Each structure stands twice: as C-alpha cells, then as structure tokens.
Amino acid sequence: MQENHNHDLSDHYIHSREILIVEDDVALCQMMTSFLAKHGWIVHVVHTGQQALETFRRSCLAMILLDIGLPDYSGFDLMREMHRFVDTPVIVISAHGEETDRIVGLELGADDYLAKPFSLRELLARMEAVARRSVSRSRLEFRLPPIVIDTFLIYTETREVFYGTTKLALSATEFQLLRFLLQRPYEVCSRELLVRTVLLRAYEPLDRSLDMHILRLRRKLKGLSKFRGGIRTVRSGGYMLALHPEKSIDI
Incomplete structure (x- = not known):
C-alpha cells in the first residue's frame, strides 16, 4: 500500500x-x-x-x-x-x-x-x-509550550530537551527515559518500572539494555557545563534523578 x-x-x-x-x-x-x-x-x-x-x-x-x-x-x-x-x-x-x-x-x-x-x-x-x-512523541500537536523543570525545557512534540540554551542530542529512547526521570526528580524509580513504562516491554532481570541507556544519559548530562546533578543508582535496584547536588541523597 x-x-x-x-x-x-x-x-x-x-x-x-x-x-x-x-x-x-x-x-x-x-x-x-x-x-x-x-x-x-x-x-x-x-x-x-x-x-x-x-x-x-x-x-x-x-x-x-x-x-x-x-x-x-x-x-x-x-x-x-x-x-x-x-x-x-x-x-x-x-x-x-x-x-x-x-x-x-x-x-x-x-x-x-x-x-x-x-x-x-x-x-x-x-x-x-x-x-x-x-x-x-509525534502524535501531539506542534507548537505546544515546553514542559519546564528547573533549568530543563522538554519539547514533547519534537522530542527535544534543552538545558538552558543547550540542546541535548538524544535518541528516541533516551528522550523518553530522561523525560520520565525529569518529571519525577528525587523519586526512586525501579528498574522494572522504567523497563515497563519507558522501554515498553516485559521486565527481565538479566536484560542490561536499560543500564546502557542510563549510562549514555549520564555521559550526556555530565557534558552539560553548568549541570551539577545527575542520575544516581539506588542500591535496591533503581535510579533517581537529582537536579542539584546539594539536594541529592547519599544512596
């Protein structure tokens, strides 16, 4: 067709x-x-x-x-x-x-x-x-206002994330993952929740794909010259996004 x-x-x-x-x-x-x-x-x-x-x-x-x-x-x-x-x-x-x-x-x-x-x-x-x-991420109407979270701007319709005026180069999966974490700052998200909600598939404990996406996101966030937060690994098996180091929790 x-x-x-x-x-x-x-x-x-x-x-x-x-x-x-x-x-x-x-x-x-x-x-x-x-x-x-x-x-x-x-x-x-x-x-x-x-x-x-x-x-x-x-x-x-x-x-x-x-x-x-x-x-x-x-x-x-x-x-x-x-x-x-x-x-x-x-x-x-x-x-x-x-x-x-x-x-x-x-x-x-x-x-x-x-x-x-x-x-x-x-x-x-x-x-x-x-x-x-x-x-x-493509079905929404264009020209929607961005979601503002601290210094981050999330443009859902174009799958873009800016830190101030700096645009992050993200794959479709990285965008969905970062958006999910940004909308839940300082909230511990389990690996199973992220796999089912972001990767949209059944959770398998030995599948390390999520961890690889997290690794790439961490590197890109570290590349932001003025960003001092980051994605923390939680010992119980999840991840948490801290927007500012002074507010992060020792986990």
Whole structure:
C-alpha cells in the first residue's frame, strides 16, 4: 500500500510502516520480510552498507534493522553515518551477543539490540515497542509550550530537551527515559518500572539494555557545563534523578 507523499514529513513518519533491513544473510532477510509483511510492515531489504546509505537518504522510514556484521561496512560506522542525517530508530541485530557489542551499539544510539539467533515473534515485539515510543512523541500537536523543570525545557512534540540554551542530542529512547526521570526528580524509580513504562516491554532481570541507556544519559548530562546533578543508582535496584547536588541523597 503506497503512502500519500503529499503529507508532510511528520505526518508520514507517524503513519509509516516502512522499514529497512540491512542484512547480508539472504535467507534470514526472506524469513523476516515474509513474517513482518504479514503483520503490516512494508519491508525494504539491502545487503550491503553502501546500499543502505543510498536507500535511507531517499526514504522516510519508521525503523532500520541493522546487522553490524556487513561484508563492506562496519555496522557501527554505518549507524554513525546514518545518525548524521536522520534520527530514525535503529534496532541492531547481530551474531555478536557479547556485552561489549551491546554497549557499543546502545552508546551509538541504537534503540534496541537483538542477538542472533532470535525468534521472529521476539523481533516483532521489540519493533512494536520501539515504534510505540517513537510514534507517541509525534502524535501531539506542534507548537505546544515546553514542559519546564528547573533549568530543563522538554519539547514533547519534537522530542527535544534543552538545558538552558543547550540542546541535548538524544535518541528516541533516551528522550523518553530522561523525560520520565525529569518529571519525577528525587523519586526512586525501579528498574522494572522504567523497563515497563519507558522501554515498553516485559521486565527481565538479566536484560542490561536499560543500564546502557542510563549510562549514555549520564555521559550526556555530565557534558552539560553548568549541570551539577545527575542520575544516581539506588542500591535496591533503581535510579533517581537529582537536579542539584546539594539536594541529592547519599544512596
């Protein structure tokens, strides 16, 4: 079904079900394409990094499924290049499930990381969760006033957060996570609450994706020259955002 290209970019993004699979395993691509098409996704497939660069620049995609083990291009380098032009959500799919690879992928802005082999139903569930996070921030009317919390300004409709006049470079997941914490300063939020409410999936104690997103947020907050607060780790298994160091609690 063709999208109506007369709509503006934001309208197309909200309604788009087009995705790009960047994967050199042809058989796996065929399986994913057939399965996802049955669930309403419009699937484009490329097998090299160069083809991916040529495709995503001329397409309005809802999501990119990116294999980091491409024959001609480092998937991590490709993700860096993509994020220079678009903020399309990315799910990394890889044969490398080591923690280091997961950390690198999430630090580069991936919204999720799925290690091979994976079930197609799990892939679909992860995709739908990422899509809900991305679409929820685009459905509101434009020109809404920002949410003001201390020195932070949250523009929900454009998924932007400013500290004073400094704009933070955030992925869709990082934005949702920071907004959630900013609206509950000094409140301890459990890992389970954050996974279910922000990542929009079932809580699994061994899944470290949330921690990687927190790590990236901490680094970005530390990069703000005048911000002295931060995200504290709570020993009982959660996180708390302190806006000012003098008000933080020793936890």
